[in-house]
Amino acid sequence: xxxxxxxxxxxxxxxxxxxxxxxxxxxxxxxxxxxxxxxxxxxxxxxxxxxxxxxxxxxxxxxxxxxxxxxxxxxxxxxxxxxx
Ligand SMILES: [Zn+2]
Numbered sequence: 001x002x003x004x005x006x007x008x009x010x011x012x013x014x015x016x017x018x019x020x021x022x023x024x025x026x027x028x029x030x031x032x033x034x035x036x037x038x039x040x041x042x043x044x045x046x047x048x049x050x051x052x053x054x055x056x057x058x059x060x061x062x063x064x065x066x067x068x069x070x071x072x073x074x075x076x077x078x079x080x081x082x083x084x
Pocket of ligand 1: 024026028030049
């Protein structure tokens with residue numbers, strides 16, 4: 001008796017990679033970036049601590065990775081100012 005061949009259905013769950021990044025403040029991977037391209041700014045928020053920052057001057061090509069980079073720069077720049 002032949003076994004019935006089951007056609008393998010490849011199901012790919014459409015998992016969107018969430019735009020979550022490491023937080024420079026608390027160290028958790030809880031940074032979320034909301035892009036508001038129309039308003040030309042982005043909100044960077046940490047879901048773990050209360051860190052929140054707006055990044056402005058977006059251009060149409062700005063991706064959330066770029067926002068994250070700008071956010072990191074800003075964060076450390078602000079830190080250095082505090083230290084002095
Ligand atoms: Zn944090």
